[in-house]
Amino acid sequence: MTRFDAATPDERQKLFAEGVVAHRERASPFVTFEAHVDARADEETPDSDAEGDEQEPEEAPPWIQFGDGTLNLDCTDDELDALKSLLGEFPAFKIDELTRPEEAEGVNVRVSALADPNRVAQCVERVFRKVYDRPEGYRAWVAAV
Template sequence: MTRFDAATPAERRKLFAEAIAAHRERGSPFATFEADADASALATGDGSDGSEAETGASDRDDAEADDPEELPPWIQFGDGVLNLDCTESELDDLKSVLGEFPAFKIDDITRPEEAEGVNVRVSALADPNRVAQCVDRVFREVYGQHESFRAWVAAV
């Protein structure tokens, strides 16, 4: 891989697919994708491109939006599985997105006692391009990222 970020839908999908291919070629444990930290602040519904009304994403907790320590959304891919954390309302949005990707299904939902939210493992037995499409949709429709958010490949 020669680049590690992208900010348009087509470029992000290409970036995600290249990272998945690199992950498979290297035999690494996983590839990690993150939304840019600055983009996450825009996704809280301030009426700009990242507003819930425009993206269809659910409202985030007011406490989360005001938390300066909040980490940007991330998704990991490894061994044909997507791994991500989300809130209960984001889980509903995730199920909706996955309904449009028949090759993807939720394998496991973990609700740790020591943390808010859930960890979700999704079977993603598809080619890198289809996985990349799903990852981009999850960032946009589950995590409420605006159309031109910057995504990073944080690990391959």
């Protein structure tokens, strides 16, 4: 891979597909995608705090891992409902396992994704947009291959 981030829908899907291909070619355990919101893309986010007060720290960015034909992600119960609805559009993808750790809020979801890299990329993009509610201009990163 020669690039590791993208900020438009088409470029993100291409990035995700390239990440899946690189993961398979390198026989790595997984590839991890992270989504960040660019403050310029989110019109409701102020550029700075005019009074100099400390701003609350941002929560960790959502991430999705792909490895061995499986998507792995963490989500809240509301996000899980959105994921279940979204997967109706992707018949080759199905939830295989839900894990609710006692020491953490939310649920870890494992989704079988036995599909070509382009279809996996489409699903990853839709999960970031519809499940994690990222705006159209969010920046995505390949965090690990």
